[in-house]
Amino acid sequence: MTQAQILSKNQQIVLDIIEKARGPLKAYSILFNVQKKGINAPQQIYRALDKLIKLGKIHKIESKNAFVACRNTDCEISKATAFSICENCEMVDEISDTKLSKYLTSFNKKGMKFKRFNLEFFGLCKKCK
Amino acid sequence: MTQAQILSKNQQIVLDIIEKARGPLKAYSILFNVQKKGINAPQQIYRALDKLIKLGKIHKIESKNAFVACRNTDCEISKATAFSICENCEMVDEISDTKLSKYLTSFNKKGMKFKRFNLEFFGLCKKCK
DNA sequence: ATTATATATGTTATATTATAACACTTTGTT
């Protein structure tokens, strides 16, 4: 009786690599890292990434075209994301601030109610400043 | 005595097109639109875009790799940007909300003071919902 | 258990977005 497997083989491989990484990873650098494991084509990476994003396991840092693991426990669906990004080193930190999240989640404009937001802060991290 | 020209020829051409557009424009669609004006290469577009961004004349919508004109008068440097984006049509609206802007500009985390942020809200616009 | 359905895989090819590098020109300053 096998435990219900949430992630497929490729999805798990990609997630493992992103979770182990110190910083955000780019799709092709993931690809180069898994070629020994029999994954050869960008499609296989992008499909896994898409699924992992949908599951809330990872997030895309839009300004960097790179991917980070979600550090919020049970962030099943990521409709409210905020990151702090160092402009000097590659450091990206997910911000989990309840007040900020509530404030933005309830924000609406001209009758348009938002389903989702992504916020990216830029500056210099402690090390770099 | 010619008026001090702020923008170069290519920069002005690119800005004009972005300002006239109803929605966000992609770099290569700008390129195709200016080939009649003697601009032939992506570099020429990207260089103009980079400069216009630095001047705060346009903004990049990171989630779309597309560019919109800044609608805030005298938005000389854009270090605090927020957009509402329709997930259905291509509509993008720049949000200028003083409270939101102040709240986010003064936001800091773990001693890291931010220089700049970009916020993208997603939902359905009035027409699409 | 077998069929049906959805999800995942492997693969080749190609589209889209962006930058490198180099030669030259124009504009602004001293």
Place this chain on the structure above:
DNA sequence: AACAAAGTGTTATAATATAACATATATAAT
């Protein structure tokens, strides 16, 4: 005029992402 800074034009190429198709595997329904 001499120099520096910013902009242009060009060719080539890098980096990011998707299309399309054939096959395989897992899940659910009868």
